[in-house]
Amino acid sequence: MRFALLVLLVGGAFGGGALVGSRFFAPDAPVAAAPAAPRLEVPRQATARSAHEEKRAAFLGVVLSGNTVDLAPKFSGRVLAVLAQPGTQVTRGSPLAQIDSQELRMQLRIAQEALAEANRTVARNRRLSRIGAVSREDLSRAKVTVLERQARVNEVMQSISDAELRAPFDGVVATRYMDPGALSGPDRPVLRLIGKDQPRVRFAVPEPLPAELHEGARVMVRVQGAEFHGVVESLSPEVDTAARMIYVLARLKLPEKSDTRLSSGSVARVTMDRIGGSPVSTPGAPPPLPATDTAAQ
Secondary structure, eight states, rough: HHHHHHHHHHHHHHHHHHHHHHHOTTSSSSSOOOOOOOOOOOOOOHSSSSSHHHHHHEEEEEOOOSSSEEOOOOOOEEEEEOOOOOTOOEOOOOOOEOOHHHHHHHHHHHHHHHHHHHHHHHHHHHHHHHHTSHHHHHHHHHHHHHHEEEEHHHHHHHHHHEEEOOOOEEEEEEEEOOOOOEEEBBBBBBBBEEEEEEEEEEEEEESSSSSSTTTTTTEEETTTTTTEEEEEEEEEEEOOOOTEEEEEEEEOOOOOTOOOOOOOOOOEEEEEOBBBBOOOOTTTTTOOOOOTTTTOO
């Protein structure tokens, strides 16, 4: 190549000398046109972005369990027993902890006695109303009292039932907050339970949002050394003003009949493959340079 360029340069120099000489000694001789400069073509590999960069965009996210609940009683009471430890697999309805309900049982006996007295009053007023000794209004008030006291009995019985904490769904015990003897209550849970259903991953995407990222879009999630397919469930309707990010929630598809269990809070890497032949590019990245088409030129 260098030799060819050297030949062209040397030839041009001699041609230029002949042209100068002809102007002095042969004014009527035609002047030859200068040769066209060679056209330099940029190789396709030097201008086009790599296929990997065009095909995939990666985002960081965090794994969220499908269902998570902190089990706490609806009333304050001492923890009598904790029947599960972190990591214990449980099924829906399994007893997990027992809260002291002795005081509630005393309240139940009092409520039941009050209800029995109200029923006796209604029966007596009904007999007296037949002979006109009790007005219909007195009989109606006695019946209302029965209803109120029956509601109280039902309320206390429900509280006694709530003293036994049961699993609301199939899952695994994640955390044990209290031991027997501790005082629990509505804002002091005993256990944390994580469901076994399909986990989700929440990841952040810089604005502007790629057009290919929408509800139903397919993603690949790499977490804990394994890859899983996922489907976008929802996109945040607003942009985080501090981070200038849009948060996306995707549901993971775990293999059927698999014992795979992803830890909630694990860091995940979310990628989007080419959808419908269109590459998903990272927002803010420069567009790919067009490849040189030598055939068209």
